[in-house]
Amino acid sequence: METPSTLPSSVLADRLAAVRQNIDAAAHAAGRDSASVTLVAVSKFHPLSSVQEALAAGQRVFGENRVQEAASKFPALRATYPDLRLHLIGGLQTNKARDAVRIADVIESLDRPELAEALAKAADKEGRLPELLIEVNTGDEPQKFGVPREKADNFIRTCRQQFGNKLQGLMCIPPATQDPVPHFRLLRSMAQEHGLPVISMGMSADYPQAIAEEATLVRVGTAIFGPRPPSP
Structure with missing residues (x-):
């Protein structure tokens, strides 16, 4: 079995194309313009070479979990x-x-007042502030991040x-053992109530359902990059 780091470039490019086709189909089925959905290719724990393959295939928006890992991959690529x-x-x-304010274009995991204050102070020092999304713990799971x-x-x-x-929208990660649709609907309702245009929801297993519920960002990793390697 091939590991993510040794996949032929055509495999990754084909997977990326398939995800894009699925996004187009899901948007069409929902009566939406597929251009209203942005694919965030989640490259966490995958090597720089895989990011470069995705870039060569036309992908431009990426998601990372850890600031240090993101800093090791992305600044030099810009x-x-x-x-x-x-x-x-x-x-x-x-x-x-x-560090997050310095390197990110979007921070999707704002979830508590202490972090808001830290980001505001960092923005003053760096002279820039990324776009921000608030992560909502829609399942109220104690082990998860999110307000x-x-x-x-x-x-x-x-x-x-x-x-x-600069506060553009909301993000959620539904409980893995539950139907994600009620969580997607809750997040959409919250975003609409507060007049926030960006709704980040849906991952490899459920992004077509998220698109049907008006996601504007979908975060897809495994379906593009293959099985995640062990956490370093």
Whole structure:
């Protein structure tokens, strides 16, 4: 069996093309323009060579969980690919806020006041602030990151006051053992209530369902890069 790091480039390119075709089909079935859905290729734990293969196949938006790993892959690629966009999608420690602000285009995991304050201070020091998404723990799972549902509305309002239009939307990761659709609908409802245009939801197993529920970002890793290698 081939490992992710030794896949022929044509395999990764074919997988990427298949995901794009599925996005087009899901958007069409939902009566949406497929251009309204952005594919975030989740490259966490996969080598730089796989990112380069995806770039060669035309992919420009990537997601990483860890700031340090993202910093080792992406800054050097921007000279060749100035339209590259990096999303940080994993739980973010406050002591990594400045590095995150320095390298990311979008931070999808804002989930608590302490992190909001750390990002605001980092933005002042760096002179830039990425777009921000609030991660909502729609399943109220204690082991997961994300603001609890009962605190989400107040936190969203506070962050709108603090960050203005840099707060672009919401993100969720539904419980793995539950039907994701009710969680997608909850997130969509919250985003609409607060007038937030970006809804990040759906992964390799359920992104067509997320598109049907008006996701504007889908985060797809395994379906593009293959099985995730062990965490370093």
